[in-house]
Amino acid sequence: xxxxxxxxxxxxxxxxxxxxxxxxxxxxxxxxxxxxxxxxxxxxxxxxxxxxxxxxxxxxxxxxxxxxxxxxxxxxxxxxxxxxxxxxxxxxxxxxxxxxxxxxxxxxxxxxxxxxxxxxxxxxxxxxxxxxxxxxxxxxxxxxxxxxxxxxxxxxxxxxxxxxxxxxxxxxxxxxxxxxxxxxxxxxxxxxxxxxxxxxxxxxxxxxxxxxxxxxxxxxxxxxxxxxxxxxxxxxxxxxxxxxxxxxxxxxxxxxxxxxxxxxxxxxxxxxxxxxxxxxxxxxxx
Amino acid sequence: xxxxxxxxxxxxxxxxxxxxxxxxxxxxxxxxxxxxxxxxxxxxxxxxxxxxxxxxxxxxxxxxxxxxxxxxxxxxxxxxxxxxxxxxxxxxxxxxxxxxxxxxxxxxxxxxxxxxxxxxxxxxxxxxxxxxxxxxxxxxxxxxxxxxxxxxxxxxxxxxxxxxxxxxxxxxxxxxxxxxxxxxxxxxxxxxxxxxxxxxxxxxxxxxxxxxxxxxxxxxxxxxxxxxxxxxxxxxxxxxxxxxxxxxxxxxxxxxxxxxxxxxxxxxxxxxxxxxxxxxxxxxx
Numbered sequence: 302x303x304x305x306x307x308x309x310x311x312x313x314x315x316x317x318x319x320x321x322x323x324x325x326x327x328x329x330x331x332x333x334x335x336x337x338x339x340x341x342x343x344x345x346x347x348x349x350x351x352x353x354x355x356x357x358x359x360x361x362x363x364x365x366x367x368x369x370x371x372x373x374x375x376x377x378x379x380x381x382x383x384x385x386x387x388x389x390x391x392x393x394x395x396x397x398x399x400x401x402x403x404x405x406x407x408x409x410x411x412x413x414x415x416x417x418x419x420x421x422x423x424x425x426x427x428x429x430x431x432x433x434x435x436x437x438x439x440x441x442x443x444x445x446x447x448x449x450x451x452x453x454x455x456x457x458x459x460x461x462x463x464x465x466x467x468x469x470x471x472x473x474x475x476x477x478x479x480x481x482x483x484x485x486x487x488x489x490x491x492x493x494x495x496x497x498x499x500x501x502x503x504x505x506x507x508x509x510x511x512x513x514x515x516x517x518x519x520x521x522x523x524x525x526x527x528x529x530x531x532x533x534x535x536x537x538x539x540x541x542x543x544x545x546x547x548x549x550x551x552x553x554x555x556x557x558x559x560x561x562x563x564x565x566x567x568x569x570x571x572x573x574x575x576x577x578x579x580x581x582x583x584x585x586x587x
Numbered sequence: 588x589x590x591x592x593x594x595x596x597x598x599x600x601x602x603x604x605x606x607x608x609x610x611x612x613x614x615x616x617x618x619x620x621x622x623x624x625x626x627x628x629x630x631x632x633x634x635x636x637x638x639x640x641x642x643x644x645x646x647x648x649x650x651x652x653x654x655x656x657x658x659x660x661x662x663x664x665x666x667x668x669x670x671x672x673x674x675x676x677x678x679x680x681x682x683x684x685x686x687x688x689x690x691x692x693x694x695x696x697x698x699x700x701x702x703x704x705x706x707x708x709x710x711x712x713x714x715x716x717x718x719x720x721x722x723x724x725x726x727x728x729x730x731x732x733x734x735x736x737x738x739x740x741x742x743x744x745x746x747x748x749x750x751x752x753x754x755x756x757x758x759x760x761x762x763x764x765x766x767x768x769x770x771x772x773x774x775x776x777x778x779x780x781x782x783x784x785x786x787x788x789x790x791x792x793x794x795x796x797x798x799x800x801x802x803x804x805x806x807x808x809x810x811x812x813x814x815x816x817x818x819x820x821x822x823x824x825x826x827x828x829x830x831x832x833x834x835x836x837x838x839x840x841x842x843x844x845x846x847x848x849x850x851x852x853x854x855x856x857x858x859x860x861x862x863x864x865x866x867x868x869x870x871x872x
Contacts, residue, residue, distance in 0.1 A: 310701075312695075312699060313695040313698070313699035313701040314695075314701065316691040316692065316694050316695035316699075317691070317692055317695045317707060319688050319691065320688035320689060320691055320692040320751055320755075321692065321707065321710065323688055323747060323748060323751060324710055324711075324714065324748065324751060324752075325710075327726060327729070327744055327745070327747075327748040328710075328713070328714050328722070328725075328748055329710070330729060331722075331725035331726045331728060331729040332725050334725065334728040334729045334732050335721075335724065335725035335728050337728075337732075338728045338732075387623050387626065388623075390616055390619045390620065390623070391619070391620050391623040391624075393616070394616050394617065394619070394620040395620070398616070398617070404859050408852065408855055408856070408859075409624055409627060409628060410627060411855070412627070412628065412631060412848070412852060413627050413628070413630065413631050414805075415805060415809075415847065415848050415851035415852065415855075416630070416631055416634055416844055416845075416847070416848045417808070417809055417824070417825060417828065417843075417844050417847060418809050418811060418825070419811055419825050419828045419829055419832065420634055420828060420840065420841065420844035421630050421631070421634065421844075423828070423832060423836060423840075424630035424631075424633040424634045424637075425630055427633055427637060428629065428630065428633055430649070432649060433649065434650075464626070464627075464630065467627065517716070521716055521717075521718060522718060522719065524718060525718025525719060525720045525721065526718075527720065527812075528811065528812070532832065542718070542720045545720055545724060546720060546812075546815070549724055549727065549816065550815070550816070555728065555731075558724060559724070559728060562720065562721045562724050562725065563721075565718060565720075565721060566717060566718065566721045569716070569717075569718065570716070573716065
């Protein structure tokens with residue numbers, strides 16, 4: 302430690318060193334390898350790969366799988382909006398009406414997160430099953446036809462994604478709403494704003510950082526998800542994640558899978574950049 | 588007379604209707620919140636409930652009858668016990684490593700001004716904004732290119748990697764709200780940097796480090812996507828569930844899921860109680 306005291310300017314680098322080295326070795330470098338892999342071609346005879354700037358892999362990937370790509374962003378966008386509309390009133394209610402129960406209520410939001418991801422998705426499979434309780438009751442009420450299904454539909458997949466990432470939306474919303482000084486809302490009302498107007502002009506803008514963080518934390522994992530589509534959907538609901546995972550692990554078509562991974566990652570980064578600029582939250586989150 | 592009574596009756600009916608309307612209006616947010624909580628908690632209830640189910644066939648989808656058998660013979664399914672053990676081992680190793688590495692980074696970021704701060708922050712942020720499938724796939728291409736056989740240790744490497752960022756963010760949040768005067772006071776009283784760090788700084792940020800450790804452990808136990816790419820023939824609990832989901836869903840899977848959930852909730856509750864006590868004690872000083 303005395304070494305650190307004598308070399309104060311070195312200290313931060315020594316603290317950063319091991320962790321950053323890990324990230325560079327096992328996060329950045331693999332991205333480089335992935336990029337390299339995406340430009341290789343497979344020799345059909347001996348199944349080896351050769352690097353030759355094969356940019357056509359990207360064009361092939363887009364022409365072959367644009368349906369799944371577009372679908373991923375549609376589902377992710379839809380799930381993010383749904384999660385926002387479910388979570389905002391919930392977070393608002395806990396933050397302003399929760400009183401001394403706040404922590405217990407927050408625990409209810411975080412709770413599902415601690416049921417293993419696959420198991421809670423399988424629970425939805427149980428709930429929506431063809432001969433399950435819900436489907437039977439809906440058939441009794443003639444809300445569901447005899448041959449209609451709840452499972453294996455787009456609705457099931459989107460509902461599953463919404464459910465699985467809801468805590469990521471609700472918690473940042475709660476944090477930003479909780480910090481709002483209620484006197485600001487009172488002040489707006491004293492200045493003759495009605496409740497709705499005070500909400501729109503005071504509470505909502507002040508919770509913008511929470512909305513920004515929450516939507517990103519939901520949208521990003523949702524766009525890359527394939528578990529919900531796999532367990533709750535059919536090949537008609539396949540997302541880009543399903544394609545990447547089967548190409549990597551079942552078909553061992555590495556270059557195509559790598560190209561698709563890059564397309565997914567870059568599209569997300571571009572969308573996030575546009576979104577950040579549109580919301581102007583860079584100033585807010587500093 | 589009735590001509591007079593009639594509008595009077597209508598008026599009272601309307602006012603009771605408007606009272607109902609006013610009630611709904613006042614409590615609409617509460618009703619909405621209750622509905623949302625139902626949506627959140629029903630699947631959890633299903634998981635817990637079906638751990639006590641006595642299923643007729645291979646699939647645990649419909650309620651057949653109540654039994655404790657699945658809990659008593661939770662490891663009756665071949666491979667389940669070892670999968671759970673592997674998951675816990677990986678979670679223990681990777682969460683401790685990630686917490687150490689991440690805490691050091693957080694200390695550097697909050698305490699020191701240095702060149703490359705922005706780049707460091709960006710490098711911490713990037714893994715969290717990359718879809719898991721890309722993290723898993725890219726790591727696999729690295730291991731393939733390096734001819735590393737995937738298995739237990741490649742899973743550990745992957746879990747440390749994705750956990751570092753979460754640890755940094757969690758510990759940083761604690762460090763930012765930290766009163767530097769306390770350290771200065773210790774130094775004024777003759778403590779050197781090391782003593783100040785171990786006797787003042789560390790105890791004060793310990794709750795943050797503990798939360799980070801628990802979060803990293805939970806994320807590790809839960810991870811499927813990244814693990815699936817880098818597991819080789821090693822089977823963790825989520826991988827076991829995935830394999831089982833195609834063939835047969837055993838109620839024992841729900842037993843383990845319920846147990847993990849119960850332990851996590853217990854730890855969170857203890858944490859809340861501990862923090863409240865600590866806050867009260869600090870207030871009394």
